[in-house]
Amino acid sequence: xxxxxxxxxxxxxxxxxxxxxxxxxxxxxxxxxxxxxxxxxxxxxxxxxxxxxxxxxxxxxxxxxxxxxxxxxxxxxxxxxxxxxxxxxxxxxxxxxxxxxxxxxxxxxxxxxxxxxxxxxxxxxxxxxxxxxxxxxxxxxxxxxxxxxxxxxxxxxxxxxxxxxxxxxxxxxxxxxxxxxxxxxxxxxxxxxxxxxxxxxxxxxxxxxxxxxxxxxxxxxxxxxxxxxxxxxxxxxxxxxxxxxxxxxxxxxxxxxxxxxxxxxxxxxxxxxxxxxxxxxxxxxxxxxxxxxxxxxxxxxxxxxxxxxxxxxxxxxxxxxxxxxxxxxxxxxxxxxxxxxxxxxxxxxxxxxxxxxxxxxxxxxxxxxxxxxxxxxxxxxxxxxxxxxx
Amino acid sequence: xxxxxxxxxxxxxxxxxxxxxxxxxxxxxxxxxxxxxxxxxxxxxxxxxxxxxxxxxxxxxxxxxxxxxxxxxxxxxxxxxxxxxxxxxxxxxxxxxxxxxxxxxxxxxxxxxxxxxxxxxxxxxxxxxxxxxxxxxxxxxxxxxxxxxxxxxxxxxxxxxx
Numbered sequence: 001x002x003x004x005x006x007x008x009x010x011x012x013x014x015x016x017x018x019x020x021x022x023x024x025x026x027x028x029x030x031x032x033x034x035x036x037x038x039x040x041x042x043x044x045x046x047x048x049x050x051x052x053x054x055x056x057x058x059x060x061x062x063x064x065x066x067x068x069x070x071x072x073x074x075x076x077x078x079x080x081x082x083x084x085x086x087x088x089x090x091x092x093x094x095x096x097x098x099x100x101x102x103x104x105x106x107x108x109x110x111x112x113x114x115x116x117x118x119x120x121x122x123x124x125x126x127x128x129x130x131x132x133x134x135x136x137x138x139x140x141x142x143x144x145x146x147x148x149x150x151x152x153x154x155x156x157x158x159x160x161x162x163x164x165x166x167x168x169x170x171x172x173x174x175x176x177x178x179x180x181x182x183x184x185x186x187x188x189x190x191x192x193x194x195x196x197x198x199x200x201x202x203x204x205x206x207x208x209x210x211x212x213x214x215x216x217x218x219x220x221x222x223x224x225x226x227x228x229x230x231x232x233x234x235x236x237x238x239x240x241x242x243x244x245x246x247x248x249x250x251x252x253x254x255x256x257x258x259x260x261x262x263x264x265x266x267x268x269x270x271x272x273x274x275x276x277x278x279x280x281x282x283x284x285x286x287x288x289x290x291x292x293x294x295x296x297x298x299x300x301x302x303x304x305x306x307x308x309x310x311x312x313x314x315x316x317x318x319x320x321x322x323x324x325x326x327x328x329x330x331x332x333x334x335x336x337x338x339x340x341x342x343x344x345x346x347x348x349x350x351x352x353x354x355x356x357x358x359x360x361x362x363x364x365x366x367x368x369x370x371x372x373x374x375x376x377x378x379x380x381x382x383x384x385x386x387x388x389x390x
Numbered sequence: 391x392x393x394x395x396x397x398x399x400x401x402x403x404x405x406x407x408x409x410x411x412x413x414x415x416x417x418x419x420x421x422x423x424x425x426x427x428x429x430x431x432x433x434x435x436x437x438x439x440x441x442x443x444x445x446x447x448x449x450x451x452x453x454x455x456x457x458x459x460x461x462x463x464x465x466x467x468x469x470x471x472x473x474x475x476x477x478x479x480x481x482x483x484x485x486x487x488x489x490x491x492x493x494x495x496x497x498x499x500x501x502x503x504x505x506x507x508x509x510x511x512x513x514x515x516x517x518x519x520x521x522x523x524x525x526x527x528x529x530x531x532x533x534x535x536x537x538x539x540x541x542x543x544x545x546x547x548x549x550x551x552x
Contacts, residue, residue, distance in 0.1 A: 041523035046539075048508075049532055053539050084416050211444050211470070214497025225470075232473055321415040324448075324466060324477070335448060337464070352448040352466075360500040389523060 006034060011374070013042050019116065019378065020385030022359075031370050036363040043389035051349040055315025056082050056156060057292075059349065064150035066334075066351065066387040069112050072098075072105035072141075073329040074387075075154035080235055081325035081336035082156050085318050088287055092279040094158035095237045100171070100274040101144070101153060102236075102327070103267040107178070108137040109330035110264050114185060117257075117379035121198050126188050133181050136174050143167050155292070157285035168275060175272045182265055189257075199253040203365045203377035206251060213361035216354050217332025218259045219381050223251030229328040236327075240277075241270050253380040260382075290316050315344040324352075331355045331382055353387040395419060397441050397469070397476055405431055418477060425480045428465075429489040435467060435476070436494050443467040443476060446495035449502060451509035455535040459483035461511055465491070482511060490516040508533040 007028045013021040021042035027035040047066065051059045063078045064071040076098055083090060090098075111134040115127030138148040143164055145151035153160055189195045205215070210223040220227060228245045230238045246262035248255025284291045292311050297304040320342040326335030332354025341347040358381045365381075366374050398412055398419060408427040413420045423431055435443040445468040452462035465478040482488055490513040492498045502513045503522040510531040513519060521528060530537055538544075 041521075041525065044523045046532060049537075049539055087416065209496075212496050214446055214495065214501075227470065322418075322420065323416050324418060324475070326447075333447065335466075337448065337450065337466070339452065348452050350448070350450040350464075352450075356500065356504075357497055360497065364496075 004029075013039075019383055022378075022383070022385055022388075024374070026371065026374070028371060031372075033366055033369060033371060033374065036366050036374070038359060038362060040359070040385070041389050043385045045390065047390045048349055048351060051346055053345060055344050056318065056346070057311070057315055059346070060154065060156075061150070061152050064152055066353065066390060067109075067329060067331060067355065067384040068149060068386050069109040069384055070105055070330040070334075071150050072101045072153060073109075073327060074334060075152065076102050076236065077325065077327040077329065077334045078336050079154045079156050080327065081323055081338050082318070083285075084323045084325050085321065085338055085340055086156075086290065087319075088157060088285050088290065090158055090236075090285055091282045092237065093162075093281045094283045094285075096274045096278050097159050097163070097283065098154060098236050099238065099241065100271050100278075101141070101159075103270045103274070104137050104140060104171075104174075106267045106330050107264050107271075108134045110260050110267075111137075113260065113330075113379075113382045114257075117376075117382070118189060118195070120375050120379045121195070123188070123192075123195065126185055129181065129184055129188070133174075133178065140167065140170055140174065143170070155284065157287060157291040158283045162283050168278075171271065171275055175268055175275065178268045179265060182261060186261065190261075196254070198373075198376050199257060199380070201250070202253045202373045203369065203380060204250060204252045205361065205365050209361070209364060210251065213364065214357040215332070215361050216357065217328070217330070217382075218256055218263060219332065219358050219361075221245065222248035222256035222259045222380075224249055224255075229326055229333050233326070235325070241273050243270050253376050256380040256382075317342060317344050326352065329354060331384065331387070332358060334387075351387070351390055353390065355381075355383040355385075356388045359383050359388055395474070395476075397435070397443075397472065397474060400438065400441060401431070401435070404434060418475065420477045420479055422479045422481070425482050425486070425488060428478070428480050429491060429494075431478065432465065432467075432491045432494050440471075441469055442471040443469045445470070446491070446497045446501070447475070449491075449498055449505065451505035451511050451533065453509060453533060453535045454481075459486070461509060463488060463505060463511060484510075485512075487512045487514045489514050492516055507531070510534070 009026050012023040023039040025037045026033055047062050063074040066074050111130040115130035118126045141151050142148050145153035205223050207223045210220050224247050226245050226247045243266045246259050248259050293304040293307050298308045318340040322339040324337045326333045334354055335352035337350035338346050339348040366377050408424045411422040435441055447468045448466040450464055459481045461482045463480050467476045505511045507521040507523055
């Protein structure tokens with residue numbers, strides 16, 4: 001009789017299928033995982049600490065770099081929290097622009113997920129399709145905001161600039177063609193036997209477990225919980241848009257896949273509605289204490305120049321108190337908890353990252369399954385280490 | 391907010407002596423409670439059939455240096471039944487342990503590890519209290535207010551022992 005023993009192997013941090021620098025220590029009994037211990041923190045940059053020494057405006061670019069596939073959504077969560085703290089209202093046009101950009105960003109983020117997730121499992125074709133559409137979204141961002149990956153488009157009180165000429169046509173074309181592209185991805189995957197064998201009844205996560213582990217976003221909805229921050233606590237006029245929340249049934253990798261595909265279609269529908277009903281009006285709140293003045297005014301009017309200088313160097317003071325505001329980011333509930341001591345910078349800025357909690361539940365999903373399924377399960381919870389490690 | 395939320399009412403009935411302060415700001419409820427009762431209160435909020443705060447959305451440390459007690463911990467709970475968020479807060483001195491809520495919400499496992507890592511707050515009955523974002527053997531807790539933002543040894547290059 002040969003002696004059997006458990007084998008410990010190290011997966012990552014330099015592993016293409018861990019989506020960044022994630023290290024998993026796996027204890028194996030043959031090919032079965034007995035225990036999985038994730039090690040994170042390789043990308044820790046101390047964003048929360050850094051924010052404590054910055055003015056409120058200066059924190060916005062830091063948020064782009066949390067989940068770098070979802071920069072618009074991160075901006076949105078942060079500025080909403082600051083606006084709640086200050087108690088200011090944002091003009092309708094800015095709210096609609098924010099929704100439009102956040103939903104386009106969700107599509108782009110889900111396209112990265114789809115391309116890389118199926119690539120991990122072995123299908124090399126879809127990534128060329130998904131990155132083709134993602135490129136269109138990034139081109140729109142480039143024209144609107146000036147940046148592609150980290151646009152820093154949102155401002156406290158509104159957005160940085162209005163839509164440039166001709167962009168609405170481009171967005172409209174994208175919105176019209178995108179549902180056809182989703183069908184293209186589906187012909188490659190949804191009924192593909194290899195895809196089904198690798199995803200059906202793999203990485204099952206029950207409803208009760210999902211809630212108890214604090215999992216949010218498509219991972220929670222894949223397990224059959226119909227919950228979305230956009231519906232539960234509508235922000236930025238989401239209550240005026242018509243959309244549904246897709247849910248899965250048993251919470252396997254395939255359910256999370258279908259939930260995200262349907263979500264992209266609904267995001268597309270929201271962008272369409274926002275474009276059709278885009279109100280006219282200002283794009284920034286009328287609050288000279290907080291909002292930076294128009295650049296042209298800065299160059300011609302001394303009072304605006306002084307104001308620009310004051311806001312850019314010293315910032316503004318916020319009332320004492322604490323607020324929490326969250327949005328439905330591509331990965332789940334992204335929240336910012338700001339404690340203000342009445343000064344011009346946050347006393348404490350806590351970021352509630354969705355991927356952090358979603359990854360925390362990974363051992364629960366993979367223990368007892370085959371090592372090959374680890375790859376598809378990691379891909380299906382769609383983590384970005386930038387926001388886990390902060 | 392003028393009216394009292396049913397959750398606050400129930401909590402006040404049950405834990406009269408444990409509640410130190412109830413504060414509302416911008417429509418959010420902050421309840422400061424005694425440190426020693428945090429586990430029991432969480433257990434009650436989780437199991438009570440009318441409340442059912444089944445999700446721990448967030449848990450984080452706060453450093454109030456140089457005040458005493460120095461640290462704070464904020465628990466953000468969510469109830470699907472009431473579609474309501476509730477924030478519990480406790481104050482804790484340096485070196486004092488808190489009871490872990492990991493046995494109620496598994497989500498607390500990593501969140502408490504993070505508070506331990508970045509603030510040095512210890513949690514009793516936590517199954518696996520290790521550093522999470524920083525490496526084993528790191529000295530200090532970076533989110534403490536007396537920790538310099540550029541790092542304590544920014545002038546010295548870091549050479550790990552191999």
